[in-house]
Amino acid sequence: MTALHRQRLYIVLFFILGICIAITLAIVALKDNVNHYFTPTQITNNQIPLNKKIRGGGIVVPGSIQRSTNSLNTKFIISDGVNSVQVNYEGILPDLFTENSASVVVGYVNTQGVFIAKEVLAKHDSYYMPKEVKQAMDKAKENINKQINR
Amino acid sequence: MNFSWFYKLGSPKWFYSMTTSWVKPIGILSLALMIIAFVWGLAYAPADYLQGNSYRIIFIHVPSAFLAESIYCMLAVCAFLFFIWRVKLTDVFLESLAPIGASFCLLALVTGAIWGKPTWGTWWVWDARLTSMLILLFLYLGIIAFRQAATSRKNADRGCAILTVVGAINIPIIKFSVDWWNTLHQGATLKITGASTIATEMLHPLLLSIVAFYLFFVFVLLLRVRNNLLLRESKTKWVNSLFIPN
């Protein structure tokens, strides 16, 4: 490598290093703003900005979905396995919204700690399989649970 | 150290003649594989237990997203090589790769948005994965615009190269965004180490589609690079010898 090549290499490395530092600082400064949503633990511990529209995300607790019979109001609980948050939502729910799957809610936390959601999104995991495979998997899990509980 | 072999690799004339017989076969093969992959994915693969038939967008969304990132990595490598060693061929590649990469990045974003509506319930969110992919598109467009707007050839080449290399920091951010932060976009399904979390009846057409897309990319890249070589080297003997009528 000639001296000229080495000089150019240093210029490039300098720029790359500079940008890496700049971006790391930017990400650290943004911190929670880079996260798309707050976890129920963060919401319960009040680690959220007050009086601002925020997003919360968690697994919809099985059995917690209460749909109103005469309005579009739905109540459910989201959890991250450690803490849970009660959510009140008025509106149409996405197709994939169901218990035991993840959901992201957009709205405000009121003074009673209830999340008043203006928008509900469904989150899905990275698993893809046909119906039959899923049913076989669920059955296998059921059998294992039965064996453990014996 | 003797790097003359390296410089030979960068010879436009050598590259042009070496690729001449490959272009058509690669094109035909990629078209065939793509048709098979699309038919397979649309009509023969089973529906997903959760997403139903909307998941079939995976057969175009994943390959185009992979390509958008891979092409940028190639751009960054070429830019790095060009900036330091000024190999002519790497600059030709830079010019040819950018529009292709931009189009696949746009495709990934659009198909992702269309897929998001019936599954997540929204066309777009500003989470880390989607935002960093959009930044990738802006980088691509920036590189293309930079090349066209710069006054002299010299400035275009070098400024572009630096922008490209520096933008490469976005690639690991895109890849790890779903792991580092809470995002609406789910984590990786395809894994290099360990089992992929997708049933084989769906995995196989997906892999075929990825191969087809990459072959197609090589095909259109060769078309563009060869054009650019002819244009840049138009005053040379070897180019003119290609067109003298018998």
Added chain:
Amino acid sequence: MFFDSLESMLNMGNHGKYVWSSYAITTVILLWNFISPIMVKHKIQQKSAIVSSKTIKPN
């Protein structure tokens, strides 16, 4: 075939418009990627044919 009829394949269980529009947009972008360099190639060949014919002087 996963689908029983052409109708069900077009409908895709209510997701038809999403899936088919995605594939349509894909086809457009793939076609653009192919046609764009082909058109440039034709232009080069036309220009070079003109240039070559200019330099060949009949006796």
